[in-house]
Amino acid sequence: MKVQVKVFSSLQELSEKEVNLDLPDGATVSDVLYEMTRRSPGLSREILGPSGMPADHITILLNGRNIRHLAGPLTGLADGDLIAIFPPSGGG
Amino acid sequence: MDGYTGTILYVDLSRGSINPKPFPEGYKRLYIGGRGLGVRLLSDLVDPGTDPDSDANVLVFATGPLTGSIMPLGSRYDVITKSPLTGTVTSANSGGFFGPTMKRAGFDAVVFLGRAADPVYLSLKEDTAELRDAAPLKGMTTTGTTGAIQEDLGDPKARVSCIGPAGENRCRFASIMNEGTRAAGRGGVGAVMGGKNLKAVAVSGEGTIEPADIAAAREARDEIRKKIEENPITGKGLHNYGTSVLVNIINESHILPTRNYQSAYFPQAEALSGETQKEKIVKRGKGCFGCLVACGRETEEAGEKGEGPEYETTWAFGPDLGISDLSVVTSANHLCNELGLDTISTGATIACAMEMSEKGYIKEQIKWGDGPAVLDLVRKIATRDGIGDELAEGSFRFASKYGHPELSMSVKKQELPAYDPRGLQGHGLEYATSVRGGDHVYGYMIAPEVLGSPQKLDPFTDEGKAAWTKTFQDLTAAIDASGLCLFTSFAIGAPEYARMVSAVTGMNLDAGELLKIGERIWNLQRMFNIRAGFSDSDDTLPVRLLTEPLHEGAPKDRVWVREPLLSQYYQLRGWDEKGVPTPEKLQELGIA
Numbered sequence: 001m002k003v004q005v006k007v008f009s010s011l012q013e014l015s016e017k018e019v020n021l022d023l024p025d026g027a028t029v030s031d032v033l034y035e036m037t038r039r040s041p042g043l044s045r046e047i048l049g050p051s052g053m054p055a056d057h058i059t060i061l062l063n064g065r066n067i068r069h070l071a072g073p074l075t076g077l078a079d080g081d082l083i084a085i086f087p088p089s090g091g092g
Numbered sequence: 093m094d095g096y097t098g099t100i101l102y103v104d105l106s107r108g109s110i111n112p113k114p115f116p117e118g119y120k121r122l123y124i125g126g127r128g129l130g131v132r133l134l135s136d137l138v139d140p141g142t143d144p145d146s147d148a149n150v151l152v153f154a155t156g157p158l159t160g161s162i163m164p165l166g167s168r169y170d171v172i173t174k175s176p177l178t179g180t181v182t183s184a185n186s187g188g189f190f191g192p193t194m195k196r197a198g199f200d201a202v203v204f205l206g207r208a209a210d211p212v213y214l215s216l217k218e219d220t221a222e223l224r225d226a227a228p229l230k231g232m233t234t235t236g237t238t239g240a241i242q243e244d245l246g247d248p249k250a251r252v253s254c255i256g257p258a259g260e261n262r263c264r265f266a267s268i269m270n271e272g273t274r275a276a277g278r279g280g281v282g283a284v285m286g287g288k289n290l291k292a293v294a295v296s297g298e299g300t301i302e303p304a305d306i307a308a309a310r311e312a313r314d315e316i317r318k319k320i321e322e323n324p325i326t327g328k329g330l331h332n333y334g335t336s337v338l339v340n341i342i343n344e345s346h347i348l349p350t351r352n353y354q355s356a357y358f359p360q361a362e363a364l365s366g367e368t369q370k371e372k373i374v375k376r377g378k379g380c381f382g383c384l385v386a387c388g389r390e391t392e393e394a395g396e397k398g399e400g401p402e403y404e405t406t407w408a409f410g411p412d413l414g415i416s417d418l419s420v421v422t423s424a425n426h427l428c429n430e431l432g433l434d435t436i437s438t439g440a441t442i443a444c445a446m447e448m449s450e451k452g453y454i455k456e457q458i459k460w461g462d463g464p465a466v467l468d469l470v471r472k473i474a475t476r477d478g479i480g481d482e483l484a485e486g487s488f489r490f491a492s493k494y495g496h497p498e499l500s501m502s503v504k505k506q507e508l509p510a511y512d513p514r515g516l517q518g519h520g521l522e523y524a525t526s527v528r529g530g531d532h533v534y535g536y537m538i539a540p541e542v543l544g545s546p547q548k549l550d551p552f553t554d555e556g557k558a559a560w561t562k563t564f565q566d567l568t569a570a571i572d573a574s575g576l577c578l579f580t581s582f583a584i585g586a587p588e589y590a591r592m593v594s595a596v597t598g599m600n601l602d603a604g605e606l607l608k609i610g611e612r613i614w615n616l617q618r619m620f621n622i623r624a625g626f627s628d629s630d631d632t633l634p635v636r637l638l639t640e641p642l643h644e645g646a647p648k649d650r651v652w653v654r655e656p657l658l659s660q661y662y663q664l665r666g667w668d669e670k671g672v673p674t675p676e677k678l679q680e681l682g683i684a
Contacts, residue, residue: 069548
């Protein structure tokens with residue numbers, strides 16, 4: 001399946017802004033993170049915690065929905081999905 | 093010393109009299125200062141039924157005990173009045189250096205009563221106060237006024253808080269600007285100032301603001317500084333990209349209101365984002381007094397220097413108007429700052445006019461995305477020229493005049509900011525219940541519902557949201573009373589605020605008492621509004637947000653659901669089913 005990955009703000013200094021990935025059926029968000037950190041090793045320390053899971057302060061949206069309100073990194077993906085990864089953001 | 097100067101200045105503009113009075117000791121522990129003090133003084137001095145445009149309304153400039161203190165981010169002051177936009181009590185909060193300097197001049201607060209016969213400005217210097225002729229300043233922009241006053245006083249370091257033409261012309265959403273670029277933005281505080289014929293307040297001072305317990309204050313300051321520096325939002329995100337870093341995350345969440353809330357996704361949002369701003373218009377970051385975050389952005393567009401746009405402004409002149417040209421958004425922001433206009437209400441009122449035009453409800457052709465027309469309308473609003481005179485009344489009065497109040501995206505007649513509540517049940521409750529009308533900073537539920545701070549809540553459910561909203565509202569009221577910047581709340585919580593207030597004032601508050609003070613302020617504002625004629629029927633959102641579902645993205649098919657959330661909220665607050673604080677609650681809070 002093909003999925004699109006976008007990273008934002010300071011993560012854009014460590015990775016391409018947009019990446020299209022071709023993943024096997026059954027792939028999950030964690031596969032995307034693995035592939036992104038493989039391509040851009042500098043991303044690891046920014047988006048992954050010590051356990052290799054997404055760091056607490058990182059926001060990962062799957063088609064606009066925070067994966068923490070889905071099945072976390074084990075959330076399954078479908079063809080055409082958009083994954084957006086944000087470092088800590090604030091404002092207002 | 094205890095963080096207070098101990099002096100409140102009463103300026104009767106009708107009589108030209110100036111009287112310093114002691115800060116009422118009993119108010120310190122009940123209201124702290126800042127917004128709390130201002131709301132208390134307004135309640136003491138103004139009948140809630142007063143016409144906000146009349147001379148009987150008062151205008152309070154108030155600092156908190158942490159303003160200008162050694163605590164980090166202690167830059168804030170509040171302007172409190174009865175709003176000519178909403179008819180509620182309102183407070184507008186601003187940073188920069190004006191508030192700390194007002195304290196160093198020797199004043200915790202200034203209360204303006206009556207109306208001057210001719211334009212004046214107030215000069216405060218080291219325990220002295222003088223009303224001076226402002227006739228030559230009439231019609232001047234905010235930076236023009238600032239420079240002219242510094243020259244008049246022979247004091248280039250004087251800090252000036254003033255109105256521009258919009259305030260003089262009593263535009264209902266006129267702001268008060270200090271140092272040209274920091275805004276006490278919302279609720280039309282500038283219109284009240286203009287109605288009083290008060291052009292500006294200038295402050296100079298070198299006094300010191302000593303804490304009651306210097307050792308405890310230093311220890312608290314050092315530990316809390318570290319927390320702010322180490323927090324990824326305050327230590328990094330806001331510093332690197334400013335508040336407009338929110339553009340992309342809000343848009344990707346499909347909650348970025350677009351074309352007057354007709355949708356919640358703007359395909360060209362990236363062109364306006366904090367990332368793009370950094371690349372194209374930002375010269376450097378800028379901080380207020382005592383700041384470690386420096387979320388301000390010094391920007392330049394077509395040779396014109398200014399600050400911003402901040403996130404809300406980026407939205408109001410961008411997606412909400414169908415504009416993707418960053419230069420237009422930047423120019424509109426600079427123009428609003430110069431003319432003294434609240435950027436949220438200005439953009440949102442123009443968005444309402446654009447939809448009215450699109451639907452043929454008004455004869456003027458105002459098209460989505462028309463940047464030059466928007467800049468022209470901003471000028472016309474400030475000068476009340478042509479259609480600008482009608483728009484200067486705000487979106488609700490404008491849309492109502494033409495028979496379509498439902499197209500005003502406002503609550504209690506104040507325009508909503510940059511988050512669509514159809515995908516944010518908790519934030520929708522904040523919009524509906526905010527005691528100053530449509531608002532995001534009286535209880536920023538975006539933090540838990542989108543940004544995951546202090547913990548992540550599902551934005552689509554209402555579970556626990558009534559309690560979270562109440563806690564955020566009460567805590568924010570206490571922070572505004574203290575004089576600290578609200579952005580500290582990304583890094584610290586009630587115990588840290590209580591610790592700082594205690595060390596500076598010597599009052600020895602714990603987190604529970606601090607939150608109780610916030611609750612007292614909230615209820616006092618609620619009671620003012622009830623006595624002004626507001627009821628539970630005003631605690632709702634525009635009909636579009638209740639009945640027209642979003643049509644794409646994660647929040648597709650969702651609307652904001654009022655019940656049972658609102659009833660749960662009333663119950664948690666100790667209010668009756670009509671949203672009126674019970675006698676027991678008022679007695680508990682000491683405001684019966």
